[in-house]
Amino acid sequence: MKAIIFDLDGTIGNTLPLCIAAFKAAIEPHAGRTLTDQEIIDTFGPSEEGTVLALIPDAYDQGIEDYLVHYRALHHVCAKPFDGIVEILDWAKRSGIRLAMVTGKGQRSTDITLRVFGLDAYFEVIETGSPQGPRKVQGIEHVLKRLGIAPDEAIYVGDAPSDIDASREAGVPIVSAAWAETAESELLSAKAPDRLFTSVAEFRAYVERACVASSSS
Numbered sequence: 001m002k003a004i005i006f007d008l009d010g011t012i013g014n015t016l017p018l019c020i021a022a023f024k025a026a027i028e029p030h031a032g033r034t035l036t037d038q039e040i041i042d043t044f045g046p047s048e049e050g051t052v053l054a055l056i057p058d059a060y061d062q063g064i065e066d067y068l069v070h071y072r073a074l075h076h077v078c079a080k081p082f083d084g085i086v087e088i089l090d091w092a093k094r095s096g097i098r099l100a101m102v103t104g105k106g107q108r109s110t111d112i113t114l115r116v117f118g119l120d121a122y123f124e125v126i127e128t129g130s131p132q133g134p135r136k137v138q139g140i141e142h143v144l145k146r147l148g149i150a151p152d153e154a155i156y157v158g159d160a161p162s163d164i165d166a167s168r169e170a171g172v173p174i175v176s177a178a179w180a181e182t183a184e185s186e187l188l189s190a191k192a193p194d195r196l197f198t199s200v201a202e203f204r205a206y207v208e209r210a211c212v213a214s215s216s217s
Contacts, residue, residue, distance in 0.1 A: 001210050002149050004092060005140060005172070006123075007158035008103040008110060010180040013081045013117060017182070019109075021074050023051060026066035030059040045162070047106035047129030071109055075116050082179060084200035088207065089122045095211055098147055102139035102156070104129035136166035144172070155194075157203070159183050164191045175203065 009015045023040045035055070043051040052063040092099055099122055103110055107128045114120050125146045127139030136158075144151060151171035156163065159177040161184070167174035176193040178185045179200050188196055197203040 001097060001153065001155060001207070003098040003100060003143075003147055003154040004207070005100045005102055005143055005154055005156045007156070007160070007163055007177070008101060008105055008113065010159035010182055011157055011177045012085055012101075012119070013078055013113065014180050014182070015078050015113060016180070018071065018074055018078045019048070021077070022067055022071040023048070023055075025070040025074070026063055027052065027055050030056040030063055030066075045104065045134045046131050047104060048109055049106055049131035050129075050133070053131060068108055068112070072112050075112065079116065081117050081119065082200050084204060086119075088200065088204050089119070091204070091208070093122070097207075097211065098149075099123050100125040100127075100143040100147065102127045102136055102143060104134065104136065106131075134162065134166070136163065137169045140166065140170040140172055144170075159188075161187045161191055164188070164193050175206075177203065179203075 006012055009019065020037050020040050024035055028035055040051065043054045048067055049064055052067060053060055056063045089099060101123045105128055110126065110128050125143045127142055129135060140156060144154065152173065155173045155175050156167040157175045157177050158167070159180055159182070164174050164176065173194045176188040176196040177183065178188055178196055178198045185196070185198065195206060197206065
């Protein structure tokens, strides 16, 4: 294992409830109605720009700016990463494992979260989402190219069933992160990821074992 590629929402931190709250605060005044959580979640895949475009296309520019204002203001509800994540990142750095991120979030909200979490300097390559639709396959492929490593020399860590599909298409082993309260463990298990962990501690133990095994082989 030469690299770990991380998702952000639901993997590094419990940010999905924050995203939904910010979308509601930004979009409902323009839409003139109350949105359900599921209506918002159903638009996910593209970045947040895609969600705003899908729900309030006539107020797109203002909707994006409002979303980012609320996202920043509400970030106190998710002020730090999951317990144990920073320790994994520190351990990986010390062990010479390269770190990257491929997220469906837009660049601006990704920057906000990494600053709040204090993780700005950890990731060597960061690939963010697109308003036009999912691009995690391309993001993973770009990371591998930038790092100069083969697909089987990395793992992707993500919390969504779609992360499993994207990793397989890119040829990268997939570790399903099921430690967030929003994780759907049964859906993840049904897609048979290479590994599935329900706690950060379990994931850290796996990574350390894998690193020892690869260095001794």
